[in-house]
Amino acid sequence: MSTDSTLDVIVIGGGPAGSTVSTLLAQRGAKVRLYERDTFPRFHIGESLIPETYWVFKRLNMLPKMKASAFVKKYSVQFVNAQGKLSAPFYFDENKPGERSQTWQVIRSEFDTMMLDNAREHGVDVRQPARVLEVLFEGDRAVGVKVQKEGGGSEEVRAKVVVDASGQSTMLQNKFKLRLWDPILNKGAIWTYWEGAYRDAGKDEGATVVIQTPNKQGWWWYIPQHDNTVSIGVVAPFDYLFKGRGGHEQVFNEEKDACPEVIKRLSTGQRRGGYYATKDYSYRSSKVAGDGWVLIGDAFGFLDPLYSSGVLLALKSGELAADAIADGLAAGDTSATQLGRWGERFNKGVDRMRRLVCEYYDGFSFGRFVKTYPHLKGKVTDLLIGDLFDDHVDEVWGPLESLYPPDKTAIPTWKDGTPPDDVNKVNELYLPEDPMR
Template structure:
């Protein structure tokens, strides 16, 4: 039975919301977690970075992940617009610990596991429950939310803290006009699922593969899932992918014809289900927390799908936000500074992945060429693909990467 008042209300039961709710509820604070969709529910974003190990360990889920039957992911590989394959970036060649292996997950199963774990740790969890509004007092401090429950009843819920994990809907940021879209990363993703796509043998069989098309105007992801199914998606600029072109299904196949690295892998594969489409606009929020509220996951910001950082970032933000809420109640301090105090250091680390995304979308950049020119950076690039963005500076890596890109630009202009 849903109560009329909670210490904390978490909106959105993706990885960020579930991890935040679990941490807060485990501390003994009354916690409501709501999700508008029924569980289990479909979601894209199946590839995990290895650093997801640590928030999953914090939630007590490592053993369940091992038992769930998800495809193990041990590497990332890149394929050029000519179809040339880079040497795979094997995580365990850089770090032999168990945490260097990760998973490719069916999000319906993975998110349900997180939702159930939040409930086990004490959160009051309700799906098919929609947020209608967030309520502020005259001082712009959170006092509660208004929701519509699964039976269609509208009701006010009082609370001291709201954790907004509403994904790209980013409810509070949109309400307060805090979102800034990156005009250089306005992308569209068109994807579907295939049975019997060709995978590599051995440890690279579960690799996420990033494949450029001939013009480098788009790229494909290749994410092997369990049960012989592979997620195949195409990403490109909105103007290129949509304006003046045919239906998304035809665009998908046109781009596939332009992807020499992917075509052979799908020759004998069978597509399953419909073609799906999503706009993937990169954005950041100008304010990440306020008195009684904090943003996590895509509600705080979205970079790009290319390096599969979304789930890890959401889980990590959820844990950090949950810890900040728990500490705030102990200190009787639910200010913006307390609830969002973790965001600055988090975003300092995220900047390195943003730089790697920017390099990827520079047409002259080639990861294979860069590794030949600067083999000493292979370990640091692997660190970034693992998700280790908070440990040390990557300044020299990106100085050398800029040099490589400028050299390539000069050569192409000759």
């Protein structure tokens, strides 16, 4: 057993969620230790940020670092439909002027390192590489962790609160069988990187472009990065991408060759690096917290890459959890009720983004909607920038439903249930060396 009994919080995982919660807690005077199993920098996907990350970056004192970085500035998002028609850009600052409406396209190996270094600068005790073997409990209450020691053996370390920010390995969600699979969003992705590919000039250089496949089975992301590369990937239903087809390279090229917009954009460059594949099954935990423990980031849930909300949800869950934990420590209350007080608000925000994702997959046209309801373009832009946690954006849903065809049914909601039938097949793709692990 560790002789250090003064820790307030142990954080498992040093990605954006773990870095955020630990930094904010340290700012509030908590003694925080963070365990990260990998040595940074390390590869990770999830490279496009959205503007609402600004407010968390401000609290983290990360804005000066982001502004001084080489990351490509992102001012907008554009959509290309199945016929190849490009939408007008959704410029974030047209709705909310100022620096808060500019964000970045990041290389995650660099960004995650910056975030973890920032946590260190704020007084977080970062142990890296260090693998947490299990969370320790006394009854139903988390009381610490067992950590693998360098050179062999293990030690137990106690703390008042344990935060699981372990990503999709999600230790506590698996332990308590809390995972709820989304009834709709069972997607997969194949991606790679292209050097010297086309990018727009000026303000549009850093735009994320979402390109619908001509057969409407899926969509492409197109994300320019500062090392003269573009992150390019196709997302579609898992069965469509991976069942009865060839390897990742073959499927990627078949989809590319069927999409004139992608061919055009990649024609000026050449591929750099290998092909990557991952499950994008969407899931969420039925709880955000228990007595002495909290789930944040991908350890709580994963939505969908469509609107680049992943890093925002990691940062926001880390921020909300940090405030609940700090207040609980001050009051001597680390109960599930106190530590999870932010869950309802957070889930409501995720539900809004999820609905926008589902509407797109069900045929929603941004162009048609804005043409029919031009006064609501700002509200749609609010959703796209990640302004998810305020009721004002709910004004869009009634008009959106007015455009439904007569036979359209409601978007299914979350439900308890078993994983999709092919979840074991998906997990075969999800090997330990997978960078998305």
